[in-house]
Amino acid sequence: MIKHPLYIKAACAISPQHSFGDTPVLDPVVPSEGNRFVAVDVDYRAFINPVAIRRMSRLLKMSISAAMKCLQNAGVSMPDAIITGTGRGSAGDMQHFLKDMIMMKEEALNPTFFIQSTYNAPNGWIALQSKSTGYNQTFVHRGISLELALLDAQLLLTETGDNQNILIGSYDETTADYFVVKEKLNYWKKETVASEHLYQNNETLGTIAGEGAAFFVVSGEKEGATCSIESLEIIHQPAPTMIRNKVHEVLAANGLTTDDIDVVLCGRSGDVRFEAWYNVLEDFTTQTIAGFKHLCGEYETTSGFALWLAHHIFSQASVPESTILQKGDRKEIRHVLIINHFILDTVSITLLRG
Amino acid sequence: MEKIVVSSVGILSALGCGMHQNIQALLQKKSGLHFPVHLQSVHAQEFLLGEVNFSNEEMAMLVGLQENMQGLTRTTLLSLVALQELMGKIDRALLRDEPVALINASTVGGMCSVEDHYLDFIEPGKRGDFIQYINSSDCGDSTERAARYFGLKPLMATISTACSSSANAVIMGARLIQQGVVKRAICGGTDALCRFTLNGFNSLKNVDKGPCRPFDQTRFGLNLGEGAGYLLLEKEEDAKARGAEILAYLGGYANSNDAYHPTAPSPDGAGAFRTMEQALKHAKLQPEDISYINAHGTATINNDAAEGLAIQQLFAEKVPYFSSTKAFTGHTLAAAGAIEAIFSIISLQQQAVFANLNFTTPMEELSITPVTDTLENVPVQHVMSNSFGFGGNNVSLIFSK
Amino acid sequence: MIIFAAHVFLSFMEDLKTTLKQQIIESLNLQGMKPEDIDDNAPLFGDGLGLDSIDSLELMVLLERNYGIKIEDAREGRKVLGSVQTMAEYIQQHRTV
Known part of the structure; x- marks a missing residue:
């Protein structure tokens, strides 16, 4: 979008x-x-x-x-x-x-x-x-x-x-x-x-x-900015394959592959109904995967907390230990991908560049 | 910038269902205010309201959902009935095949149902039929249900900026089209009368028990109303390509904030002035180009003073015909911006300006007075429609022939 | 006798004003203020306590809930709500509970 x-x-x-x-x-x-x-x-x-x-x-x-x-x-x-x-x-x-x-x-x-x-x-x-x-x-x-x-x-x-x-x-x-x-x-x-x-x-x-x-x-100006939102997509009531396809579509549209992603922030919430929505995380084996709902809980605008966390990660050039679900091998953080959902409803995919 | 046109509308208000009934009432100066039949409130026989003359069941029948009213609120039903009229002028397949947005607006979502069941909602462990209404408390509920009902997969958004909500929906739709995000946008809003809103405005002591008197020295407050209104927007070339009738051009618009007080407008009308001025600039028009202003004109002490002063200042020697149609429909809150946008389009089409009903006494602080009669055969080229909300949220739209 | 009655009236009036001040502080959440900080005759609005139009509506709710006094017209309300003194006098004359 x-x-x-x-x-x-x-x-x-x-x-x-x-x-x-x-x-x-x-x-x-x-x-x-x-x-x-x-x-x-x-x-x-x-x-x-x-x-x-x-x-x-x-x-x-x-x-x-x-x-x-x-x-x-x-x-x-x-x-x-x-x-x-x-x-x-x-x-x-x-x-x-x-x-x-x-x-x-x-x-x-x-x-x-x-x-x-x-x-x-x-x-x-x-x-x-x-x-x-x-x-x-x-x-x-x-x-x-x-x-x-x-x-x-x-x-x-x-x-x-x-x-x-x-x-x-x-x-x-x-x-x-x-x-x-x-x-x-x-x-x-x-x-x-x-x-x-x-x-x-x-x-x-x-x-x-x-x-x-x-x-x-x-x-719209780069000067003084910590990071930028490059891409944002919304999917209503998705099937897991739709999410996976959309993630790859977003990356391709930005001339990137999964390899270019250094950190994935995922909105997993421990709810059995939505775990399959995050199957796409299987495609990120060498990247750091971090969660945030164990820190902020679930509500309609958790993407705000996720975006704040992404900004924090870019400004510190490191991922807080307390968020890490899978430790990656990247030395630098250039691209962060946020995949988030809200109960029964929607998934959003946000690509950020440092 | 390519021209944005309105190629279909749908309206349901206290004046009636559909364009024809609304046009007739406006031209015949027939107010839709009455004591409510459908709203259950201890104050029902105290306040004149712009209630839509349909029960929920009647509306469900109009859209063929009488057998399937699960979780369906009056807010959504008003919306579906109005949208059904709009859909009559476009091939549904076009809305499925080409990118479309549905930008809806609401101030309290399904409060009309939520307030009936709230004690059940919050009783721990209690289950029952009421559960179907829990998710209707979201403003986005009616938007999602409308998309589903019409079989669309649009870019959906719901806006809530109090009384300017659906005017903002119109702006958002136009901008999405201008920038090529979507090809068409269905924009508007819906709000059903409910005890919450009636008692809320009553707690502000600005509800008139009799018919409201916009821009009148003796005004006391507003009458609440309900309804829904939607406009189909697209680029002129796209409307022409599909042979659609062009109802009006959306010539310009502005959204700006008072930054003055949480609920009251700046008393000198600075916020209203700025918004109207920006809308003119955006439409590349001069004040004298405006033929008629459909004012926000809630008949509250504060709004009409501020808006009146702003009109007087901006239009100076050449104040056009202006009136508030709130005494026809009541203040329909999130639907008001869209309903009055449609009235502005009717003004252009009928070459008529509408009476500011119940006006008798000019306001002390103003040297201008609203048009007191519905006038036909008046040249109307450009109409400005104002919507000003709590939180200082001001919107002006300009429609052109 | 007359002196005694006036005394009773005055002390009743003083009690009412103190109660009223406490109610105003609670209703408007005037944190850190005590009844003795509010002068009987100081204007409640404008330069006095710096209250605004929404406070005046809240004070009308206070009158309705505690004293059964219903003021329909906000402009009428503004006169009654001039100061603690004017409020107390109005309550004396119009209270129903």
Whole structure:
């Protein structure tokens, strides 16, 4: 889908792990509790105006802080555009308002929860805080929400020229309600699994729930960028062979073979239903294969965490030990391939170049 | 840049099902607002709403799904009925054989069903029929169901930017075509009335119990509505090559952000001004080229003041006919941008501008007033359609003859 | 007798204002503030506590939930919500619970 490289100038993630950069990254690794990951809070007050922060939900605080920190990292005060993707937006506020409405029989309801339940509420706040009056967009399409935001960014750079700084982001939270609701659709494992053993527990339905916010400053200009997104493909309700074919198609379209790939980040989640979707990993025998859902859990925009991890790998020129599923023989990291899925739904394939 | 045209539309609103009923209501100044029949709410007899005059079962029959309503919400049904009209003007095989996008919009997905079952949803261990509605809480649910129903494998996207959602869907579709990602795009949005939204706006104390009065000094707030609207976009040459009737040209558009407040527009209308100005620039038009503005005009205190000031400032001595059609349909939220885009196309086709219903008293802060009667035989060359949402998300679209 | 009644009224009014301040702090999540930090007559909006239009809606919810007072018109609400003093006086006159 992407015809024009998107250069990533900065990345910032708030996740269940230490990923924000204010403490050593991914050290120590934080385990899940009861098949659920909760994002590590950061000092939100450093990024959000104190009058505004009073009423904000955790999701808003997470997304605004990750966005503002990302802009700082990129040395950009005002992005030219803000494009986000989210599966569920401020699910907590939406649930709060909904439950109050039912309990209070539609009387005396707090407007704050309604206002903040709007999917694009973080976009509005980020625009306000960064005084960005440019293009502003929010995609809400399950497991491909962030991917659509990246596609949109690429369209925008082609239209406006390469020198634009676009803030891209994803955010999703797992509330107690959501955990219960999706349990009914077998999203989570029935047996409690230690997150470090997620990939060995791959014979039962379900995985571990997670959440997080990840933001990126992208531009069409190479200067100052750590890596670039060269290719991005989405497959709906795929068969395993379709995924394998698409991966090879993407590589061929970029003049590459599997040999050129140094690291594969895979979205395996220990859910028996989707293990076959990763059969294509058999074609990568000498490459490092790394997982990330044992660190961030499952939610619609895990691709944000994966992209942050890829950026981290390029900037450190090494793959964190805690992510490695198969150790490869490469000395240099030039190409990273992300293969990710969301429950029952979609697979995305992202090719990055260092 | 190649010209993007609208070659088919589909609409379902409180004014009726399909283009014909909507055109008749607009020309005859017949508002679709009434006390709801289908929405179950303790406030049902308090608020006038733009409810679509179909039950879910009736809509399911219209699309032949009465035997298979598993997990089907009113949000999706509204969407399917509107899309069915759009599909009438294009060979379905073309949509299968050539790359197409389906860009949908929704503010609360299947909330209309979710709110009926939420306590069952969150009761640990509880199972039952309600489970069919769990995944309808995703905004993308209606998009995926529509693609499946029409047998398409499109590039799918769902947008949610509050009240500008489907106007953004139109922009996204046009851009995907311009850059050759797809050949055609079906763009629009759907939202069903639900207690969540009604109580949400009521908690903001900006819902009028009587008919709303856009751009009027005595306005109090909005009326909510529901519906769905979709536009088929393609390049002019592609439409001509398949002998399609060209309904209108999408001349230009703009999306920009207020960066002022989480819900309120900048009081001086700076955000609305910037968006309209950028849309004109994108369409390579001057303010005096616009024949009619279908305003966002929600009849809330804040919106109409900001939008009115922005129109007054941008169009100065040559303010064109402008009106809000929200008093016809109610505010249909994620569907509003597409429904009003279709009204703009009707304006071009009928050479008519539509009455801003219920207007009596000019606003103190404005020297301009909306058009109070539906006028036919008016030369309409270019129409601007505004959609402004929470989060400062502003969109203006320009359609041309 | 008259002096006694006025005394009761005044202390009742003082209690109401203290309760109200506590409720405002909780409802608006004014972290770190104590009832004594809020002056009875200081404007709640604008330069006073720096509250905004959404806070004013939240305060109307507070009045409805705690005192059974329903204000339909946000503009009317703004007058009532001038200060803790004006709120307390309005509650005195209109409370239903």
